[in-house]
Amino acid sequence: MINIAIDGPAAAGKSTIAKKVAARLGYKYLDTGAMYRAITLYLHEHKETDLNELSELIDIEFSQEGKLFLNDRDVTDMIRESHITKQVSSVAALKEVRVFLVDLQRKISSKKGYVLDGRDIGSVVLPDAELKIFMTATPEVRAQRRLIEEHARGNNIELSVLIDEITERDTNDMTREISPLVQAEDAVLISTDALTIDEVTSKIVEFANEKVTGDQ
Numbered sequence: 140m141i142n143i144a145i146d147g148p149a150a151a152g153k154s155t156i157a158k159k160v161a162a163r164l165g166y167k168y169l170d171t172g173a174m175y176r177a178i179t180l181y182l183h184e185h186k187e188t189d190l191n192e193l194s195e196l197i198d199i200e201f202s203q204e205g206k207l208f209l210n211d212r213d214v215t216d217m218i219r220e221s222h223i224t225k226q227v228s229s230v231a232a233l234k235e236v237r238v239f240l241v242d243l244q245r246k247i248s249s250k251k252g253y254v255l256d257g258r259d260i261g262s263v264v265l266p267d268a269e270l271k272i273f274m275t276a277t278p279e280v281r282a283q284r285r286l287i288e289e290h291a292r293g294n295n296i297e298l299s300v301l302i303d304e305i306t307e308r309d310t311n312d313m314t315r316e317i318s319p320l321v322q323a324e325d326a327v328l329i330s331t332d333a334l335t336i337d338e339v340t341s342k343i344v345e346f347a348n349e350k351v352t353g354d355q
């Protein structure tokens with residue numbers, strides 16, 4: 140088994156496709172963005188937190204069904220609310236937060252057989268991952284995809300607002316000092332603008348199978 144790192148900007152399709160790739164290969168999926176969102180929620184609710192104590196204060200667990208528990212509370216839906224989305228890239232820029240989560244992500248994936256998606260997986264969390272993908276699409280395509288999701292949730296948000304939000308978050312993620320979003324040198328670039336979810340999934344599964352057979 141190998142580890143697969145999928146990085147890229149917001150709404151490129153990382154988590155949708157990472158889940159499908161994991162299912163096709165019989166691997167586990169780790170949503171690292173959800174972990175940053177969980178810390179953002181915790182800090183929103185506990186404003187006086189000493190960031191040096193995160194490891195004592197915070198327990199993050201994913202259930203088999205993919206639900207996220209923050210200190211035993213199911214926060215799966217709360218972490219997707221727009222006030223958390225607006226704050227998450229500032230929280231993700233904090234050194235103490237990154238040190239805590241990168242350590243946890245490395246521990247979880249140490250036994251291999253994981254698909255991880257995020258911003259710094261191929262560059263920082265798992266620089267030795269056997270397969271690295273950098274997934275992109277234009278901001279307009281990505282915002283259009285988020286728009287469909289938001290409308291399905293009953294949120295009547297405008298496309299231009301989503302384009303602005305996504306662009307602002309990408310800029311924050313690409314320009315922060317610690318572990319900015321970058322394409323790792325050895326990552327395969329996949330532009331998903333004109334590809335279906337199944338097409339992107341199959342491409343990555345093929346790459347993974349090549350790596351696994353090549354390593355034997």
Ligand SMILES: Nc1ncnc2c1ncn2[C@@H]1O[C@H](COP(=O)(O)OP(=O)(O)O)[C@@H](O)[C@H]1O
Pocket residue numbers: 147148149150151152153154155156284285288331334335336339
């Ligand atoms: N290739 C694709 N074509 C069409 N829609 C897609 C594609 N990839 C992902 N989507 C849709 O785009 C939205 C954002 O995808 P998501 O996986 O949440 O992105 P990310 O994890 O990169 O933020 C989802 O609604 C998903 O179903």
Ligand SMILES: Nc1ccn([C@@H]2O[C@H](COP(=O)(O)OP(=O)(O)O)[C@@H](O)[C@H]2O)c(=O)n1
Pocket residue numbers: 148149150151154171172173175176227228229231256257258259260308312
């Ligand atoms: N490995 C990661 C994953 C997410 N993040 C941060 O967490 C935020 C939310 O990530 P996400 O994957 O849930 O975001 P979406 O692309 O799904 O909207 C990102 O905008 C980054 O600021 C990060 O810094 N490093």
